[in-house]
Amino acid sequence: MARRPRDAEATRLQILDAAEALFAEHGFGSTSLAAIARQSDTHKSLILHHFGSKEDLWQAVKERRFDSFTREQKDMFQRGRVTLDEIVQTTRAYFRLLQGDPVLVQLLTRAELEKDIGCSQYDEVRLSAFVERLRQAQQAGILRPDIPPAHLLLIIVNVITQWFEARAIFSTWSELESERLDDDFLDSFIKLFFQGARVPGQAGAAP
Amino acid sequence: MARRPRDAEATRLQILDAAEALFAEHGFGSTSLAAIARQSDTHKSLILHHFGSKEDLWQAVKERRFDSFTREQKDMFQRGRVTLDEIVQTTRAYFRLLQGDPVLVQLLTRAELEKDIGCSQYDEVRLSAFVERLRQAQQAGILRPDIPPAHLLLIIVNVITQWFEARAIFSTWSELESERLDDDFLDSFIKLFFQGARVPGQAGAAP
DNA sequence: CTCTATATTTACCGAACGGTCAGTAAATAT
DNA sequence: ATATTTACTGACCGTTCGGTAAATATAGAG
Numbered sequence: 001m002a003r004r005p006r007d008a009e010a011t012r013l014q015i016l017d018a019a020e021a022l023f024a025e026h027g028f029g030s031t032s033l034a035a036i037a038r039q040s041d042t043h044k045s046l047i048l049h050h051f052g053s054k055e056d057l058w059q060a061v062k063e064r065r066f067d068s069f070t071r072e073q074k075d076m077f078q079r080g081r082v083t084l085d086e087i088v089q090t091t092r093a094y095f096r097l098l099q100g101d102p103v104l105v106q107l108l109t110r111a112e113l114e115k116d117i118g119c120s121q122y123d124e125v126r127l128s129a130f131v132e133r134l135r136q137a138q139q140a141g142i143l144r145p146d147i148p149p150a151h152l153l154l155i156i157v158n159v160i161t162q163w164f165e166a167r168a169i170f171s172t173w174s175e176l177e178s179e180r181l182d183d184d185f186l187d188s189f190i191k192l193f194f195q196g197a198r199v200p201g202q203a204g205a206a207p
Numbered sequence: 208m209a210r211r212p213r214d215a216e217a218t219r220l221q222i223l224d225a226a227e228a229l230f231a232e233h234g235f236g237s238t239s240l241a242a243i244a245r246q247s248d249t250h251k252s253l254i255l256h257h258f259g260s261k262e263d264l265w266q267a268v269k270e271r272r273f274d275s276f277t278r279e280q281k282d283m284f285q286r287g288r289v290t291l292d293e294i295v296q297t298t299r300a301y302f303r304l305l306q307g308d309p310v311l312v313q314l315l316t317r318a319e320l321e322k323d324i325g326c327s328q329y330d331e332v333r334l335s336a337f338v339e340r341l342r343q344a345q346q347a348g349i350l351r352p353d354i355p356p357a358h359l360l361l362i363i364v365n366v367i368t369q370w371f372e373a374r375a376i377f378s379t380w381s382e383l384e385s386e387r388l389d390d391d392f393l394d395s396f397i398k399l400f401f402q403g404a405r406v407p408g409q410a411g412a413a414p
Numbered sequence: 415c416t417c418t419a420t421a422t423t424t425a426c427c428g429a430a431c432g433g434t435c436a437g438t439a440a441a442t443a444t
Numbered sequence: 445a446t447a448t449t450t451a452c453t454g455a456c457c458g459t460t461c462g463g464t465a466a467a468t469a470t471a472g473a474g
Contacts, residue, residue: 003438116376148382173331213420
């Protein structure tokens with residue numbers, strides 16, 4: 001059998017790519033080293049040579065992805081001035097980011113389920129810039145000041161994250177038939193987030 | 208060694224309970240029949256005798272839990288009149304339900320990750336009653352009519368679900384230090400959902 | 415009391431698991 | 445030219461995997 005070209009970096013990448021796809025799709029426990037070797041067109045021993053153990057490989061997969069995710073998001077969250085419109089645009093950008101990267105969503109979910117502590121540090125780093133901008137928007141009188149900015153952030157992030165986590169499930173609902181499934185929901189959420197669900201001036205005690 | 212009492216139903220229950228806990232905590236692939244036998248104080252062969260296969264056991268675990276979850280929720284969503292306050296109460300009740308049942312949240316998440324189609328049918332059944340009440344609230348002029356009721360529902364459910372899915376992660380944030388972590392967030396969300404994030408009468412084009 | 419159905423137990427299976435290891439070959443340093 | 449390092453290979457290890465078959469015990473029906 002023809003030998004692999006001797007290129008450690010390329011091999012590591014092939015393995016990481018294959019492992020990421022399989023771990024995201026089937027989960028850690030349901031993914032075997034043999035399957036990763038097959039998909040990456042390498043060898044089981046090569047995986048262990050480069051990454052030490054299956055557990056360490058999983059860690060490496062998460063780190064690579066969350067690193068780049070964190071970087072992208074810090075950039076995204078720091079762009080623009082502090083105006084209502086810019087905040088809407090940032091929300092849209094976050095939506096687009098997850099929309100275009102289903103594997104990332106799966107990986108995030110699996111990391112959450114494992115209560116991966118390292119993951120929580122990433123989260124604080126990547127989101128703190130947005131929290132800060134929301135706080136500034138409150139000080140500028142653009143957003144209501146009586147909700148902690150971290151809560152505002154979490155409402156945005158939670159709605160969007162859960163939308164893509166569970167999309168496969170409610171995309172079959174008859175209620176939601178639409179060719180703009182994602183976009184319609186995003187528009188609804190933005191409308192609601194900034195303007196609220198109540199009919200203005202309507203009777204009824206403020207909840 | 209003392210023999211088990213010959214009680215099929217009790218044995219099935221013991222196995223289901225143990226399997227539910229382990230599957231929720233570690234996932235399907237990372238849970239072995241041996242571990243389930245150990246935790247349920249039965250035998251591996253008993254599991255296969257009563258449930259056929261590991262896959263079938265996982266299915267049985269999900270069905271049992273989602274069945275009762277669906278029933279509870281249909282009740283919850285049909286109670287009360289159609290008023291703003293009742294809708295707030297229902298939202299709070301849903302929050303309390305997930306708050307009191309971390310295993311359920313984990314199980315739901317894992318079912319989502321597997322794109323379990325059966326799970327989506329449960330979802331449509333359990334949530335349709337709430338969608339209907341939201342629609343009535345719109346017709347009664349209580350909620351704004353220009354957002355599809357299914358979207359309103361999904362915003363509520365997504366925020367709450369994701370809050371408990373990822374709680375372990377952002378509960379460590381310095382931003383959120385609080386002894387009423389859950390309750391504070393719920394209050395913020397309800398405020399925002401019904402009143403919006405914008406300062407009323409503020410300049411800036413509606414998004 | 416006996417028979418029967420089946421819950422429970424033990425023993426066992428082949429396959430697949432994660433991981434080790436000795437050996438080969440290519441690049442790099444000396 | 446030679447020594448050292450290291451990417452790579454394939455054979456191999458002990459364990460655990462999900463699942464099967466047969467033996468055993470027991471509750472309930474006749």
